[in-house]
Amino acid sequence: MPLLELLSFPFLQRTILAGLMLGLLLACLGVFVMLRRMAFFGDGIAHASLAGIAIALLAGLAPLPVGLVWALLVAMIIFWLEKKSKLPTDSLIGILFTSSMALGVILMRFTPGYQPDLVSYLFGSILSIQVSDLWITAGLSTVILGWLFFFKRQLTFMSLTEEAAEVSGVKVSLHTLILYISLALATVLGVKVLGIVLVSALLILPPATSRLLAKNFKQYFTLSVIIAELTILIGLLTSFYFDLPSGATIVLTGTLLFAIAALIKGKTI
16 A cells, blocks of 8 residues: 555544653653653553453543552552652552552453453553544643743753752752653553553663764754664554554564664664
């Protein structure tokens, strides 16, 4: 099927638009995830969102808004426990991720019948993006990206050294909380396209690939976005052409780009 004819399908148009917005958002956040060594955060939030999605399905509500609210609560609890306990962040994420996912599994037990929408949240589906999802994604992406670019210098500074940033007047606690919330919301937004199991990969693969190729921080940021958009676009079109799961295809596309970058980097050493 010719590309122009393929792009005439409304569901694919919605998915590509959502994917490109998510690629931009997750790539920008992923840069700071890499700097702060927070790879486990996105994975934990994605799995924890299962409880929110299960609550929505059980109550007959739209899963995405409820999943976003649940992720927001989990992110705020992680931040609060970080301040109030001596446990490391990865331990707190692990506790909340497993308990929240367990709650989701229990609630699913009380959801009658087969739930194809829940399956799409677990593994991603190019057929499940609705117009309302696009508006939610566009609105939250605009707010988060606006904050990211307005406070880019402060975020970079505190990601490299929190103590020096705080001494310099950066509101480290406030920006850390906003970063946690932004990561949680962005991760849940990506669940529709990539699925709970795979969404955190898009936070890691583009920045990791960019890090191999970039010569400075500006290139690192720019290449992360370009690689993320290519990963989404190539992955989605490949999944449609060959009738493959969208989330898995996108992640494998990102992995292939990472492998190519590693080979290029290896040849230049």
